[in-house]
C-alpha cells in the first residue's frame with residue numbers, strides 16, 4: 001500500500017488541530033484517543049451500519065437535508081432504527097461542531113450501526129443495545145495537487161453489482177466491494193479504480209461518482225449501479241439550469257478514453273479532474289477544460305448559497 005503522503009481522492013492538508021479533536025460517541029464527546037466502540041459492535045463485526053460524509057462551509061453543513069434523507073432512507077431499507085429524530089441528529093452534529101470550535105473546511109463522517117451484539121454472530125436480533133452513533137469531524141482542506149495534477153484511474157475487474165446483491169445506493173459501513181476495487185487500482189499504479197457495471201458500461205469509481213465531457217456534452221452513468229451521490233445530483237441539476245447538455249446514459253471505455261474532459265464528484269473534493277484512465281491521457285489539460293471549470297464555479301456558487 002502506498003503511504004498517505006501520496007495523493008488519493010481524499011487527501012487533505014495536514015492539520016495539527018486534528019490530533020486533539022473531540023468525537024461524538026453515543027451522546028458523549030471523547031478525545032479521539034479515547035473514542036472507542038465495542039468489539040461486539042455490529043459495524044465493527046459485520047459492516048452492518050450506514051454513514052454520511054458531509055462538508056462544513058461557513059458554519060453550515062452543505063446540503064444537509066439531502067444527506068439526512070439518504071441516511072434515513074438507507075437505514076429504513078435495512079430496518080436500522082437510528083433511534084434519533086432528525087432534529088436530535090442535527091443537535092448532535094451541532095454539539096460536536098461547537099465542542100471542536102469548527103467553522104469552515106471541515107469534513108464529517110456521521111456513522112450509525114446496528115449497535116452492540118450479545119454474541120459474535122450475524123443475526124440482527126443479536127444487536128440489542130440500540131444503535132451506535134459516532135460523529136467524527138476533522139479539519140479538512142483537499143490538497144491542491146488534486147486540482148493541479150488530477151487523478152489517475154485504472155479500470156478494475158471488480159464491478160458494481162445489481163441492486164439485488166448489495167445495492168450500490170447503500171452508503172454502508174461494509175465497503176469491501178469498493179476497497180477491493182481500490183486495491184486493484186493501486187496495484188495497477190493508479191490512484192482510484194474505475195468500475196464498470198455488470199454490462200461493461202462505465203459506471204463509477206470506488207469512492208466517487210464519475211463524469212466525462214465530450215464535445216461540450218456532460219455524460220455520466222445511468223445511476224442504476226452507483227452511489228446516489230449528492231454532489232452527482234447537484235452537478236446534473238446545475239448543468240440543466242445553466243443550459244449545459246447533460247446525459248445519464250450508458251457509455252463504454254472507448255468513449256471515456258476519448259473524452260475531452262473527465263472528473264469525479266464527491267462531498268470531500270467537490271469536483272476532481274481525471275488526468276488519465278488506463279494510461280490514456282484525458283484531453284489536453286489534465287482532465288480539466290472549460291466545462292469542468294464552469295461546473296466547479298457553479299457548484300461553488302451553489303454551496304455558498306446553501307450555506308449563506
Ligand SMILES: Cc1ncc(COP(=O)(O)O)c(C=O)c1O
Pocket residue numbers: 053171178204205206207208209227228229230231232265266267268
Ligand atoms: C462509493 C461512493 N461513490 C460516491 C460517493 C459520493 O457521494 P456524495 O457526493 O454524496 O459525497 C461516495 C460518498 O460517500 C461513495 O462512498
